[in-house]
Amino acid sequence: MMNINLVSRTGREKTIVHVGNMSIGMGFVVIAGPCSVENKEQAIRTALVVKEGGADALRGGAFKTRSSPYAFQGLGLEGLEILKNAKDQTALPIVTEVIDPRDVSIVCKYADMLQIGTRNMQNISLLKEVGKTNTPVLLKRGMNSTIEEWLNCAEYILNEGNPNVVLCERGIRTFETYTRNTLDLSAIPVIKELTHLPIIVDPSHAVGRASLVSSMCLAAIAAGADGIIVEVHINPSEALSDKDQSMNPEQFFEMMKRVRSLQRFMDELR
Amino acid sequence: MMNINLVSRTGREKTIVHVGNMSIGMGFVVIAGPCSVENKEQAIRTALVVKEGGADALRGGAFKTRSSPYAFQGLGLEGLEILKNAKDQTALPIVTEVIDPRDVSIVCKYADMLQIGTRNMQNISLLKEVGKTNTPVLLKRGMNSTIEEWLNCAEYILNEGNPNVVLCERGIRTFETYTRNTLDLSAIPVIKELTHLPIIVDPSHAVGRASLVSSMCLAAIAAGADGIIVEVHINPSEALSDKDQSMNPEQFFEMMKRVRSLQRFMDELR
């Protein structure tokens, strides 16, 4: 039914995607950082917090897809330079979004992993363009996309020659309004049944409230995810985007302790 | 915004609901059993399996709300008698559904806990009737209901005088068709923020596939649920309802081992 081929689990070993020193699909990884790179100080300070907390990679947006043309659109190339600086200071690999097929080559010069955001999951031109590179790709699930559609988008990337794809469940749109979206953790065991690609979870965008993120991180581990990606900001109340869902450093450190402890337990349980 | 009063967490201790020897809201409980009581042999044998696996209570439906009038509607009073028999043999408290306000008094004679099913969450006459008893109530979330609507239905029950309400997240209806419904585990921390009532999770109905149930049970524990309710059948392929999602005894025993182990770990982590 699924019409998938290259991403199908049948007859294949589980894929491990190497991003700098981080290996996704082996152990449990944590990618953390701000929604947007806002300025040098905010980005570097957050990167140091993320490093101190024990994350494996730094996330941060330079090119943003915003609902309104009047919302902060990201710093673009300047943001990429800041991320490079943050990498120099922390040795963390960089995960950042690309939103235009014409930007893929330039973003590849700065990014260790290219993120395809939820609104661009079915941006076929963009999928084909990142498929022509060898840079690892983090493919977020469209907030309104079925698992079948998601896997077909991964198939587009592999079909162009890039096997380094990691899936990211980030919540789907439902009628519930208390949370921003509804995090579909059952997608984790489903993905493991259907494909050899790793899957990580983004609870920050899904729930939209920082107080709910930590328990969803723990649930993601227990459900078998290969990692999480979370939003951290040195001062969430002043964030230019996603202020409600960003953890402050204390929340992040506390979450990390629990995540690493549960991760070790689950490694033994399995 | 929520317009809730009696169920609001503000100024109240967490509620513990006692159902026979089972205390919901203290530790982690497991309720297990068949979707429907089909006949005496099936029910008793399943009850013994559930007991052997270490569950805290037995579930089983005598009155069923089925989509079609031509589907198996449950054994009714005969089913309640069989459940009583199963209780005699296992000492497990009984959780069973009531679907008609006129049946509440008779079902209370057999049930230790009354289940309000997902299709009856907003059956106000039924809510009021169970609210007039002292029997504990398991209030399933409507598959299309917001958390606000769900809490208001609990408010209906408490408003009639019955404080013994346990909430049960069982998946919501979304566009995704690979799973039967989408399990909303973020409802767990949300419920804990908003109300003093305990919350358990029903992964069987949510995912609709037995192979996915175990990982969702573990995720529910990690997310902070007070328990789970799962479907077990001695021979799922011959079940009269919900055959795809019922665990067989081996799957149940394996799940229970992992659940109890993770539960102990989480007790220490918190």
Place this chain on the structure above:
Amino acid sequence: MMNINLVSRTGREKTIVHVGNMSIGMGFVVIAGPCSVENKEQAIRTALVVKEGGADALRGGAFKTRSSPYAFQGLGLEGLEILKNAKDQTALPIVTEVIDPRDVSIVCKYADMLQIGTRNMQNISLLKEVGKTNTPVLLKRGMNSTIEEWLNCAEYILNEGNPNVVLCERGIRTFETYTRNTLDLSAIPVIKELTHLPIIVDPSHAVGRASLVSSMCLAAIAAGADGIIVEVHINPSEALSDKDQSMNPEQFFEMMKRVRSLQRFMDELR
């Protein structure tokens, strides 16, 4: 696939349901009135407006299913008496909701047509009870129900012996928040393909804004509906329920002129 039998169109003539002088399934009917019967003056004055505008029947709720126990729950028996009075003064047949199987016999003494509300579409006990009467039934679609589930609920009623069922599309729950629900007008031709039962449309509850109701009434006619049911209040801003979506008398009169004109045109076009 649909698992329907008695409601299936195959081999059957289109059903015409007679409610007093109103025949649903032949021509185009308009049922109008307040969401709730609030008091005698409001109900009688609205009934006279509805009559003056040329409606075929009066709607009004005496028993209400409200989200919160603290919202106005309807006048109950007193409301039924007021509706009887309104009928005496206008000769309009009465359409009113029943929400408890124990109330069916008493409501039948006052109602020319029993309404099953959206939250009770799968209240099987209630469906069976109205199925044992001969009183026509207006079965609203569950706001979260598929067409297949809806038809199966009609099947429950016919299966008990009552053939006088009219379906009512009233909007489904989606992610869109600008309108209260999303009116699914494509359900009209679908229902006509699948079943011999008539179908009417309730745009008031679907859109939730009075300014949008008139154009949806016209669209319903063009799509082939057998009628509409709309909310009218003599003073919407003071309504105890559904104030945003109730038309005032002027809006109603204007809408009726356009509805009757379009109806005549469509009768010729077909």
Place this chain on the structure above:
Amino acid sequence: MMNINLVSRTGREKTIVHVGNMSIGMGFVVIAGPCSVENKEQAIRTALVVKEGGADALRGGAFKTRSSPYAFQGLGLEGLEILKNAKDQTALPIVTEVIDPRDVSIVCKYADMLQIGTRNMQNISLLKEVGKTNTPVLLKRGMNSTIEEWLNCAEYILNEGNPNVVLCERGIRTFETYTRNTLDLSAIPVIKELTHLPIIVDPSHAVGRASLVSSMCLAAIAAGADGIIVEVHINPSEALSDKDQSMNPEQFFEMMKRVRSLQRFMDELR
């Protein structure tokens, strides 16, 4: 609440968008043609049918956004050449999709109107690129997008300098599976309240079944739409895409007669 500026109706006259001889926003327009341009013969023969039926413009896809990389992706530039040929033979203006910002200039050489498809509604790079042209844009609603998000995407285009935007409601994704999507006709009066831009309706993609298209076209007129866009194929059963929802020539001619007749009536009614 909507955060819109240039597209807001407040203080502005209704926009009329001129596409060749077709004026959208004045009278009622019909755009028709195949989902995909498959080959010259199919495209030309369908164009002649569309012309004969009285349509105002020809639609046809040369660049396609398909769910699977293994599905027909469109003929690309060759498809554009065929459309030009069809235009030469029928004098109908051409509406065709653009899916990549790098293709905008070339597609503008062939198209009288650029279509932004449902999966690309939030492809911001593409919106900005078409916003830099003067070619009229048909902006389809994302199948999972709120009206607010949709209007913000139109705002992106106007904000780049192109005022010639027409909105197209094409159905939203819901839990209902009998139809492909759920056509939201209430969006028509909503859009007319909120913006000065014209709105047309695509019932073919929404319902996904040719037998339902005609009644939805009539409903769209009655609801106040400025036009429709429908799929027509000379031999639907052999179509390379969307075969279930394409009308054959006879269905199209019959629909057009009824559409034009209703349109004249509605012009008088208003």
